[in-house]
Amino acid sequence: MERILNNKKVLLAVTGSIAIYKSLELIRLLTKSGASVRVIMTEHAKKFITPLTFETLSSNLVLHENSESWASDMNHINISRWADIFVIAPATANTINKLANGIADNILLQTALAYNREIIISPSANTNMIHNTITQTSLKLLALSNYKIISTQTKELACKTEGDGAMASPEEIFLNIARSLLKKDFWTNRRVVITGGGTIEKIDEVRYISNFSSGKMGSAIAKALYFRGADICFISSRFPDNLPNESCKIEVQSADEMNKYLIDSIRIAKKGLIIKPKLGENGDTKLIQKMPYLFMSSAVADYKPKIQHDGKLKSHLIGNNWNLELIENIDILENLDKNGIRAIGFKAETDKNRGSEYAKNMLIKKDLYAVCLNILENSESFGTDTNKIDIFMRNGFEESFPSLSKLELSLQILDYLEEIEKDDKR
Numbered sequence: 122m123e124r125i126l127n128n129k130k131v132l133l134a135v136t137g138s139i140a141i142y143k144s145l146e147l148i149r150l151l152t153k154s155g156a157s158v159r160v161i162m163t164e165h166a167k168k169f170i171t172p173l174t175f176e177t178l179s180s181n182l183v184l185h186e187n188s189e190s191w192a193s194d195m196n197h198i199n200i201s202r203w204a205d206i207f208v209i210a211p212a213t214a215n216t217i218n219k220l221a222n223g224i225a226d227n228i229l230l231q232t233a234l235a236y237n238r239e240i241i242i243s244p245s246a247n248t249n250m251i252h253n254t255i256t257q258t259s260l261k262l263l264a265l266s267n268y269k270i271i272s273t274q275t276k277e278l279a280c281k282t283e284g285d286g287a288m289a290s291p292e293e294i295f296l297n298i299a300r301s302l303l304k305k306d307f308w309t310n311r312r313v314v315i316t317g318g319g320t321i322e323k324i325d326e327v328r329y330i331s332n333f334s335s336g337k338m339g340s341a342i343a344k345a346l347y348f349r350g351a352d353i354c355f356i357s358s359r360f361p362d363n364l365p366n367e368s369c370k371i372e373v374q375s376a377d378e379m380n381k382y383l384i385d386s387i388r389i390a391k392k393g394l395i396i397k398p399k400l401g402e403n404g405d406t407k408l409i410q411k412m413p414y415l416f417m418s419s420a421v422a423d424y425k426p427k428i429q430h431d432g433k434l435k436s437h438l439i440g441n442n443w444n445l446e447l448i449e450n451i452d453i454l455e456n457l458d459k460n461g462i463r464a465i466g467f468k469a470e471t472d473k474n475r476g477s478e479y480a481k482n483m484l485i486k487k488d489l490y491a492v493c494l495n496i497l498e499n500s501e502s503f504g505t506d507t508n509k510i511d512i513f514m515r516n517g518f519e520e521s522f523p524s525l526s527k528l529e530l531s532l533q534i535l536d537y538l539e540e541i542e543k544d545d546k547r
Contacts, residue, residue, distance in 0.1 A: 123526050124155035125348070129302045131156045132204035132236075134229045135175075137165025138211040140245040140288035145170070147210060147291040148178045151298070159200065161185065163216075163229050186228055197232040206301050207236045210271075211245035211288045214256050220268075221259030239301055243271040243294050248284030271297055272366065289366075296347070296365045303532075304350030307539040311411040312390035313351045315343045316383065317418050318358035321374040322425035324445065325434045333503035334420035337361050338467070338495075338527050342416050343368070345531035354386045357419065376421045376450045383453060387415060391461045414538075417454050418467040418493075425450050455487045463490040465538075471497050480513050490515050493534065510534065514541060 131151050135144050151158050160175040162185045172183040182188065182195060189196050194203060201207070209216065209229070216229070220242075225231045233240060242263065244251060251257075251273060264270055271294055274287040317339015319332040336359030343355040347368055354369035356379060364370060371386070373379045390413035424447040454466055466489045470476040473496055480494040494511045497503070509524040512534065518541060522533055 122150070122153040123528050124153075125528065125532065126151065126299060126302060127155035129156045130203055130205045131158045131298060131302075132161065132200060132207045132232075133158055133179075134161040134163075134207070134209045134232065135166045135170075136163050136209065136211055136213045136216045136229065137168060138213050138245040138288070139169065140211040141166055141169045143288055143291050144210055145174065145178060147294055148175070150291055150295040152179065154295075154299070156302075157181070159184070159203070161197075161200070161229050161232055163227050165213075184228065184232075189228060197228050198235050201232050201235040204236070206239065206241065206298060207233070208241045208243070208294070208298060209233070210241070210243035210294050212242040214244070214246040214250040214253070217242070217244060217246075217256055217263070218259045221262040237267075239267050239269055241269045241271065241294070241297055241301065243289050244273050244286070245288035246273075246286050248286045251286040269297065269301065292363055293365060296344075296363075299348050300350065300365075303348040305536075305539065307349075307542070308346065308535065309350030311351050312413040313346050313353050313416065314383065314386045314390055314413070315339055315346065315353060315355045315416045315418065316357060316379060317343070317355065318360075319420040320376045320379060320422045320450075321358055322376070322422050322450070323374070323429050324426045325430040325432060327433050330422055330425065330447075332420050332422060335359065335361060335504035336419075337504065337506065338508060338531075339416070339418040340364070341527035341531045342418060342534075345528060345535055346416075348532070349535055351414075354390070356382050356386060376425065376453060379419065379421070380451055380453045380456075383457070387413070387457065387462060390415075413462045415457075415459075415462055415464045416467075417464065420469070421453055422450055424448065452487075454489075459488055465489065465491045465493065467493045467495065469495045469497050477511065477513070480511070484513055484515060491538070512537065516541070 135141050148158050158179040159181045160179055160183045162172055162183055164186055172185060175183050184195055184200055194200055219230055220233055225234045260270055271289045273285055274289060275285045276287045318336030319334035322330040336357050339357055340362040343353055343364060344362055346353050356371045356373055358374055371382050373382055427446040427448045466483055466487060468480050468483055470479055476494055476496050480492045484492045492513045495508060506526055507524050508527050508530050510522045512520050520537055522530055
């Protein structure tokens, strides 16, 4: 796992729920990503798992009623100052209702009252308890304050009943934590459309034409944009990485299908997103909108079968030779309306000598804001977890990024684009 949370400080509070075992996996994800983790336990939580287990995984002492000390930072005031983000997972119905009413009768609740930044809570409770009117009212009150609520899951609960109330998966909670820690004002609430994967052009119901594109780069870009705070819509034939449940994901196959959903998604993105009201010259409210972006990292098949057959073609009827007639596919990126959106294309080439020339030609021919060039060694270059990109901008700027994991590379590309746009406005 990439160490994208280096030097970040996460305060994790756990309450008395059977879902507490998931918090152990959450700590593993956080520490592997480079974060420092400290844990607060309620007395009820200690009935399920001992503090020693959390101390072993986090490599830090656990704060609970019997370990609080005012001779160090092991107290609810100083530990709240230490943390970059405060997470309560699992959060029982009892804790949720107390939080909403400002009750501070244990060390966790006292720390929550002392913490003056965003708090993430991941509820866990029986279906009737989580959907009780009082609990639902408490969740709405918390959402209006500095709390981010992660939705529960519907599955078999500890009480052996099927229903809503299970705590979100550790990975879902991790993604939300990373977003809170890594988001930037430039990308926050900016609408971005991403495409990924190779299109699939059907010959019949069991055969198709495609390419080696794994969709990993598109998925990494989508995840990086989510972490930076963007409002993403990811359109792809493949989804190699898990994306948060709240993100828009559209699965497609053919180029025609991708084009249809892409046009609709861009139309929605172009409506703009209000980020804050600004007082106009006449004292009226002026709406500020952020320019949407498009990252076209999908590998659209150049050709498709002229005829798509129903059912399965019988090989004995085709014969020894199969003259499959192909027709040219739509060039999605060239034909898109790019007014009001910054479109970024991706180009894979095997010619090291002329790759940059092809990328610059693509920049002009398809009227793009930027082109990301990836020089491939051979077909085995597809599906790897690392990548190396050269970016060519419409304003003439160029930049080379070293070989990195696709997620780390995506984050660097986003930061570069942010700096370029800021420079253009100076």
